[in-house]
Amino acid sequence: MALTTYVEAIKQGIWEEMESDERVFVLGEDVGIYGGAFKVTAGMLEKFGELRVIDTPISESAIVGAAIGAALMGMRPVAEMQFADFISCAFDQITNFAAKCRYRWGAGVPIVVRGPSGGGVHGGPFHSQNPEMYFVHTPGLKVVCPSTAYDAKGLIKAAIRDPDPVIYFEHKFLYRRIKEELPTEDYIVPIGKAAIRRKGTDISVITYGAMVYTALDAAKELEKEGIELEVLDLRSLLPFDKEAVLDSVKRTNKVILLHEDTEIGGFAGELAAVISEEAFEYLDGPIRRITAPNTPVPYSPPLEEFFLPKVADVMRVARELNAY
Secondary structure, eight states: OOOEEHHHHHHHHHHHHHHHOTTEEEEETTOSSSOOTTSTTTTHHHHHOTTTEEEOOSOHHHHHHHHHHHHHTTOEEEEEOSSGGGGGGGHHIIIIIGGGHHHHHSOOOOOEEEEEEOOSSOOOTTSSOOOHHHHHTSTTOEEEOOOSHHHHHHHHHHHHHOSSOEEEEEEGGGTTTOEEOOOSSOOOOOTTOOEEEEOOSSEEEEEOTTHHHHHHHHHHHHHTTTOOEEEEEOOEEESOOHHHHHHHHHHHSOEEEEEEEESTTOHHHHHHHHHHHHSGGGOSSOOEEEEEOSSOOOSSHHHHHHHSOOHHHHHHHHHHHHTO
């Protein structure tokens, strides 16, 4: 069986949903003739036609506004932000309208807003952000961050089928680096369920997105020193799998919270609060965070490398925590 890349898995998921449900359509900047900035929608215009693959003006608020209107009329729009950073232009539409419709008058808004997020590609401060926490803070939304090709496909399909708005952050560093065999049969990955990527006994590393691989690489090296890391991939941030988080902490009694987003207001802070409130008596050491510093993402490759959490950072903190 051929290996499928992370980016191809996203494309397959959308394609299959468009084939099986005529309500599903895509819209965004250059998604049609050009096939998308990262080629996620390549070939869709030829297959599904211009009524279901819609090139839009450069206006994220218009893209999301049109998607919301179509969703309220019974459609299932998949709106692409060319880079996740640009989602800020549609912030009002997403947080003040789509997220609140269910609460205000019982109307579901089944839209998916996709965005290539994250650093490691030297994109600079306007093309490398991890803006997930703006939306995790908004009741009424769901927020997912797949790390594997399997999850990328399964979560985009689950997102399209969901009756409420889903923000789908796909890490562009993983697009063509991550490959795996995918099932031929239809499947979804449930939103809100974490996955243990590596079992361990000494320290839980709770993470998501591209940082899953940073954690796994660190775990492989630390195994040589007799330190066994457990790596928990959240997959979904809103809702997140609190039970899986607490279970992992209760097994290992020490925890590292790792994410590429900046530290202040990052998801690690929320996790730290939950763990301290509900599993404090199981902890044998301080909760440790490894995140990006509180600066914009640098453009300079050496500065970006310094900015992003690294394997060496995880190893250093794990050694300190193991010796605590």
